[in-house]
Amino acid sequence: MSRAFSLRTRVGRGALAAYAAAGFIFLFTPIAFIVAFSFNKPKGKFNIIWQEFTLDNWRNPLADEALTEALWTSLRIAALSTVIATILGSMIAISLSRYTFRGSSTYNFLLVLPLTTPEIVLGSSLATLFLGQTIVEFGFTTIVIAHVMFQVSFVALTVRARIRGYDWTLEQAAQDLGASPFMTFRKVTLPLILPGIMAAALLAFALSIDDFIITFFNAGSTMTFPLQIFGASRVSISPQINVLATSILLLTVTILAVGTVTGARRRARHGIEA
Amino acid sequence: MATAVVERVRSADRSSGEKGGLALLILVGVCLLAIGAGWLPDGLDFLLLVVIGLALVGLIMAAVLGGPDLRRALAPYGLLKPGSMWLALFYLAPLWTLLRNSLSAKETRFDVQAKFSWEFSNYGTAFSDFGPQFGRAFLYAGAATALTILIGYPVAYFIAFRGGRWRNILLGLVVVPFFTSYLIRTIAWSSILADSGPAVSVIEKLRLDGILEGIGIMDDGRLINTASAVVFGLTYNFLPFMILPIYVSLEKVDTRLMDAAQDLYSSASRAFRKVVLPLSIPGVFAGTLLTFIPAAGDFVNAQFLGNPNTTMIGNSIQDQFLRQNNYPVASAMAFVLMAIITILVLIYSKFFGTEDLA
Numbered sequence: 001m002s003r004a005f006s007l008r009t010r011v012g013r014g015a016l017a018a019y020a021a022a023g024f025i026f027l028f029t030p031i032a033f034i035v036a037f038s039f040n041k042p043k044g045k046f047n048i049i050w051q052e053f054t055l056d057n058w059r060n061p062l063a064d065e066a067l068t069e070a071l072w073t074s075l076r077i078a079a080l081s082t083v084i085a086t087i088l089g090s091m092i093a094i095s096l097s098r099y100t101f102r103g104s105s106t107y108n109f110l111l112v113l114p115l116t117t118p119e120i121v122l123g124s125s126l127a128t129l130f131l132g133q134t135i136v137e138f139g140f141t142t143i144v145i146a147h148v149m150f151q152v153s154f155v156a157l158t159v160r161a162r163i164r165g166y167d168w169t170l171e172q173a174a175q176d177l178g179a180s181p182f183m184t185f186r187k188v189t190l191p192l193i194l195p196g197i198m199a200a201a202l203l204a205f206a207l208s209i210d211d212f213i214i215t216f217f218n219a220g221s222t223m224t225f226p227l228q229i230f231g232a233s234r235v236s237i238s239p240q241i242n243v244l245a246t247s248i249l250l251l252t253v254t255i256l257a258v259g260t261v262t263g264a265r266r267r268a269r270h271g272i273e274a
Numbered sequence: 275m276a277t278a279v280v281e282r283v284r285s286a287d288r289s290s291g292e293k294g295g296l297a298l299l300i301l302v303g304v305c306l307l308a309i310g311a312g313w314l315p316d317g318l319d320f321l322l323l324v325v326i327g328l329a330l331v332g333l334i335m336a337a338v339l340g341g342p343d344l345r346r347a348l349a350p351y352g353l354l355k356p357g358s359m360w361l362a363l364f365y366l367a368p369l370w371t372l373l374r375n376s377l378s379a380k381e382t383r384f385d386v387q388a389k390f391s392w393e394f395s396n397y398g399t400a401f402s403d404f405g406p407q408f409g410r411a412f413l414y415a416g417a418a419t420a421l422t423i424l425i426g427y428p429v430a431y432f433i434a435f436r437g438g439r440w441r442n443i444l445l446g447l448v449v450v451p452f453f454t455s456y457l458i459r460t461i462a463w464s465s466i467l468a469d470s471g472p473a474v475s476v477i478e479k480l481r482l483d484g485i486l487e488g489i490g491i492m493d494d495g496r497l498i499n500t501a502s503a504v505v506f507g508l509t510y511n512f513l514p515f516m517i518l519p520i521y522v523s524l525e526k527v528d529t530r531l532m533d534a535a536q537d538l539y540s541s542a543s544r545a546f547r548k549v550v551l552p553l554s555i556p557g558v559f560a561g562t563l564l565t566f567i568p569a570a571g572d573f574v575n576a577q578f579l580g581n582p583n584t585t586m587i588g589n590s591i592q593d594q595f596l597r598q599n600n601y602p603v604a605s606a607m608a609f610v611l612m613a614i615i616t617i618l619v620l621i622y623s624k625f626f627g628t629e630d631l632a
Contacts, residue, residue, distance in 0.1 A: 009542065013436070020432035023425055024447060027513065030462035031451045037462075048465035088357035095353035102296045107354065114365050116563065116619060117612060118571025120588045124595055124608045125368035128375045129310055131387065131601065149364040152357050210455055212574065213588075217595065229457050233578075237461065245454045252453040256446070 031249070038242035045236035057239040061247065064240040070228035071244060077140065077224060078208035081147035086201040088148070089155025094193070097160050098168055114153045122150060123217035130218065138220025146218045147211060151204040158203060162196025195263075206252070295351030298333060302326050302355065303362040310367025330355070369612075376605035388602050396606040404590045404607060411587040412614070414501070414576075415569035418508035419516075422565050423558060425509070426516035430557070431550075433517075434524035445521065448514050456511065457574060463507055464578045467497040499581040507575035512568065516561035523557030524550070559626045567615055587611055 037047055041054040062068045092111070096104060114122065126146050127138075136142055170192070174184040212226040219227055229241060305326055309319045333352060336344065376396055378388035401408075433444045451459065467473050474497055477483050486492040491502045527550055535545035573588030587607060595604035 012542070016428060016432055017436065019428045020436075023429035024444075026425065026510070027448065027451050030459045030466065030510070031454060033462045033466055034454060034458060037465075048461075048468065049470070088360055091353040092357040095350040099350035101347075101350045102293070103299075104350075107358075110358075110361065114361070116567055116615075118567055118588075118615060120571040120573065120591055121372070121608045121612045122365075122368075124591060124604060125372035126364060127595070128371040128601065128605060129364070129368040131375075132371055145364055148360060152360060156357065206453070210452075212455075212457055213571075216592070226455055226457050229455065229461070233457075233461060241458060245458045248455075249450070249453050253450060260442075260446075 034242050035246050035249075038239060038246045040239060040242075042239055045238075047237050047239045047242065057243045061240060061243045064238045066223070066232070067225070067228055067238065067240055067244065070223040071225045073140070073223060074209055074225040077143050077147060078205050081144045081151060081208050082201055082205045084144070085148045085151030085155050085204050086197060089152045089200065089204075090159050090193070090197050092152070092156040093159035093163065093196075096156070097163050097166070111153050111156055114150055115157075119150075119211075119213040120217075122146075123214035126214070127217040138218060139222045142218045142220070143215055143222060143224065146214050147208045150211075150214065151207060154207060155200040155204050158200035159193070159196045162199065163193050166192060209248075294336075295333070295348045298329055299351045299355060299358060302329065303358055303366075306359055306362040307367045307370065310363045310371070372605050372609055375601050376609050378602050380600075380602065393602060396602045397610065399603050400606040400610055403603075404587065407585055407587045407590045408607075408610070408614075410501075410584065411570050411611070414505050414508060414584075414586060415566050415572075417505045418512065418569050419562055419566045421505070421509040422513050422516035422561070426513055426561065427520055427554075427558070430517045430520035430524055434521055434527075435529065445518075448517050452514060460507055460511065460574055460578045463503075463510065464498060467503055467506075467579065469496055469498060471498075473497055498579060499584075501580070501584045503579040504576050504584050504586075507579045508569045508572060511572075511575065512565040515564035515568075519560035519564065520554060520557035523554045523560075527553045555626060559623070562622070563619060567619070570615060571611060 037050070038057055039053050039055065040047055040050055041052045041056065043049070043051050057063075096107065096111075123146070126142075126149065130136065130138060130142050136145075170188055171184050174188045175181070179187065210226065212230065215224055215227060216230070223231070225244075232238070305322050309322060333348060336348065374390055375388060377393050378390045379393040379396075380388040429448075433441060433448075437444050465471055474483075474495070477486060477492070477497075483492055483495060487495070491497075491500075493500045497503055531549050531553075532545050535549050536542065540548065570586075571588050573586060573592050576584055576586045576589050591604050591607050591611070594600045594607070
């Protein structure tokens with residue numbers, strides 16, 4: 001086998017690599033554009049045509065007060081809804097993966113339903129529920145309720161996928177050795193399922209921050225980050241949008257990279273296969 | 275003998291616990307659904323909430339006082355309960371209020387609440403006034419789904435089989451663009467595709483504008499505000515939802531199967547068609563659902579990249595609901611959209627379905 005691959009195979013492989021590279025360029029074109037335009041000095045109110053390079057926007061990333069306020073609101077909503085959804089969703093996941101019980105397959109189906117419903121239907125139907133009552137007004141509370149609603153399914157399915165191979169007899173072993181149920185949960189169950197729960201929480205947080213359509217229907221006059229961008233996009237697109245978007249991107253990529261690297265190190269140290 | 279009796283009592287205890295737990299779960303779900311949907315007169319729903327509260331206390335008491343078997347039998351339902359209550363009240367009940375709204379009429383334009391009156395004409399209006407929007411929604415979503423398969427499949431294939439040790443990093447790169455806001459990305463495309471933007475000038479430099487015009491992608495030298503721009507935006511925004519599930523199913527393919535096929539004198543392309551492609555169908559199936567469903571309900575791409583003649587049903591629902599405050603017709607459209615998508619998904623899964631979707 002002096003020539004491992006025929007010419008035809010090599011051409012095919014090269015073509016595939018080129019195609020994949022083009023795919024990645026496609027994915028990153030608008031990202032490059034967003035980052036580049038955070039260094040633009042726009043003429044007028046729309047930061048969409050390249051004028052000249054400047055660092056001014058990065059000197060005061062919070063210059064757009066309404067946008068900063070909206071980002072802050074989004075972060076609070078995401079934090080609260082993620083905590084609620086992670087607790088509810090993880091409980092569902094533990095219940096479904098640990099026990100087999102009557103109705104569990106029907107329940108599985110129910111859980112997938114919200115994910116196969118278009119966002120616009122979820123948003124508008126929830127709005128009709130809120131329209132018909134006088135207990136809560138459209139605003140912060142209704143947005144949190146809406147976000148938890150779609151996050152719960154995501155969390156439950158993500159956590160369940162992560163803890164599928166988990167050996168529940170370890171709990172019995174702990175209890176046989178005299179641990180109380182609470183102690184068992186804290187020392188055995190939680191450490192094992194925590195990585196899955198953290199991953200699900202991160203996903204839920206990201207979904208909440210970025211949700212536009214469902215929020216749009218249930219926000220009242222409250223402005224989240226996407227809503228503020230949407231509302232302002234008709235009158236102005238400030239470069240601070242690009243600065244904040246770039247910062248969020250860098251932050252999440254850094255968190256993920258650090259998480260992956262330390263996770264891999266820890267696994268390597270403990271000699272566990274990834 | 276005695277142990278058998280004890281065993282029997284235990285299992286009876288357990289199965290009655292299971293039945294009780296399940297019954298309570300269903301009951302609570304139905305009650306919350308009823309409260310949310312407004313089936314009950316005002317006083318009764320408060321009473322029901324008290325009853326649900328007491329039932330939960332009773333469940334906890336039963337679990338604490340009962341034996342370990344009963345506790346074990348009740349545990350799964352106890353864990354499910356809070357999340358299920360949320361979904362019953364804020365997912366299922368809204369679907370009911372949506373249906374109810376779609377059969378209501380507003381007496382004057384300025385009423386907040388529409389009155390329920392079996393108003394089937396809302397559905398007539400939805401079809402007669404917004405038929406083209408329905409058509410475009412499914413056409414654009416279908417075209418975008420086909421494009422994401424064309425672009426996404428080779429990329430997923432490359433990552434799965436040629437990624438080597440870069441696999442995880444490449445996979446991460448697929449997701450990274452999605453850490454910037456959906457809206458910001460779409461606005462970025464609108465400036466890239468703009469009349470004096472980079473895309474048009476590159477096309478003009480390469481003298482491709484004639485060809486693109488010929489096959490209907492460009493219109494009068496413009497990219498922005500065309501139907502193709504909307505499809506393009508949808509394709510971009512949902513591409514990772516196609517790449518990731520295809521990757522997951524390709525990753526499971528045993529590469530030795532391909533070697534085996536080639537050892538048996540199958541050509542590379544035939545090995546792909548007969549071995550790899552069938553094994554990756556579940557991924558394509560999941561990706562199609564994850565792309566088509568949100569794309570059909572989207573209005574952001576049509577808003578930023580389209581023109582008034584390329585609006586999709588999402589734009590109409592949004593406009594009727596939030597701007598015209600015409601809740602009944604908006605609800606009818608949302609309901610029809612959901613019904614059509616459900617039917618399409620059922621037909622589709624009949625032909626391509628796999629059990630391990632979730």
